[in-house]
Amino acid sequence: MLPARSLLFALLPLFAGCQMFATQPEPAAPTLRLQGELSASNGALQFRPCGEQRRLSIGNDGNSDIMREAALLLADGPGPLFADLRGQLAASSAEGGDGKLQLSEVYRIQREGPGCDEPGxxxxxxxxxxxxxxxxxxxxxxxxxxxxxxxxxxxxxxxxxxxxxxxxxxxxxxxxxxxxxxxxxxxxxxxxxxxxxxxxxxxxxxxxxxxxxxxxxxxxxx
Known part of the structure; x- marks a missing residue:
């Protein structure tokens, strides 16, 4: 039988391995690029991807000025804007919502142009x-x-x-x-x-x- 000190040293690599396994970071959720209609409802922005009926609330982590930019364009007239966005999909706590898009990049926001029907x-x-x-x-x-x-x-x-x-x-x-x-x-x-x-x-x-x-x-x- 191994002495207590020898047994302790023998188990140290096992403990270290368990600690390393436990502290490994979780992989980041993938981001998606989506095009669709951007509109305002009750002071918040909603996004409907092209060809879909679901409406996603827009999450803004401070890396984008989308709230200000969209508000300026929406103030020019009625109707939704076209937006080309990238972000992570997440669950939404908003009642009646179909999820949330946490933005990581805003490629384009516009009122004029073909939008979802752009050829090529x-x-x-x-x-x-x-x-x-x-x-x-x-x-x-x-x-x-x-x-x-x-x-x-x-x-x-x-x-x-x-x-x-x-x-x-x-x-x-x-x-x-x-x-x-x-x-x-x-x-x-x-x-x-x-x-x-x-x-x-x-x-x-x-x-x-x-x-x-x-x-x-x-x-x-x-």
Whole structure:
């Protein structure tokens, strides 16, 4: 039989293993990206995902200004807004609610546009636009297309370069054009429509600089 001291030392690794197992953190709940209608009810925000009937209350942990941004857009007129959001689903204590969406990212909030019926959204990597003069740019895995009033669509191949702090750039020198789009993770509001997006954009076309806002499409997660 082992002496008491020897038995104690023999059991120490077992105790340590139990302690390590007990203190392991629980895995974080996955986040979901959802598009849908955002509306106000009794002073709170509700979100109805595209193609669904359930209504989710919006939880805001302080990382988003969605309450203020949505209130400004809702004040412009009746009817719901379109929102592209990411967050964790959770149970809701609100009576009659179908759950809660605890936000981690707000990609886009807008009143104008096709909303849930946007064609080609799932193939879109990025969209960017600006005003005065008006321009919009769509990016897919096959190339980019620049749209400007009164001018033909400029369709070009491109190269993407990742930069520090979540920034990246798209560039092309095809067909005698020099185009660069610089994108940064910075909340941006369209001065004409009030649309709020999670990226700022700067378009440089043949030496001319135009600024605007951008957001990722359905084919990109970040």
């Amino acid at each position: 959204f799932n193939r879109l990597l990025l969209r960017a636009s600006g005003n005065e003069p008006d321009w919009s740019l769509s990016v897919t895995g096959k190339g980019l297309a620049l749209f400007r009033p009164g001018q033909p669509v400029l369709a070009l191949p491109y190269l993407e370069e990742a930069l520090p702090d979540g920034r990246y750039s798209l560039s092309s020198e095809a067909n005698g054009q020099r185009l660069e789009l610089w994108v940064a993770p910075q909340r941006c509001t369209d001065s004409m429509s009030g649309t709020v997006q999670h990226l700022s954009a700067e378009l440089r076309l043949n030496g001319q600089v135009q600024r605007g806002c951008a957001s990722i499409g359905g084919a990109r997660s970040r």
